[in-house]
Amino acid sequence: MRDRLQYKAARRAALTPHIDNVAASLRRQPRPLIVIYLYLPDAALLQQWPELRLRARWHRYHIYDWQGAAPAPSCN
Secondary structure, three states: OHHHHHHHHHHHHHHHHHHHHHHHHHHHOOOOOEEEEEOOOOHHHHOOOOOEEEEEEEOOEEEEEEOOOOOOOOOO
16 A cells, blocks of 8 residues: 555656646647546546546546637737
8 A cells, every 4th residue: 555655646746747837838828738648547636737627538548638728819
């Protein structure tokens, strides 16, 4: 049990900075993003970003998409 908790903590520490960077980029310049995760180790990890919404589950896959603000229309 202890090894499992250490694994989750290490996974969270490794993924959080990367997802933070992607989230900041998507907030600055909104665009589509789909995340497909095989063997999601900790679903609570992705709940830190409310824009990531679970789209589907299939076998061991979890599919999320980014539901951020729509980009402003360009005036050409």
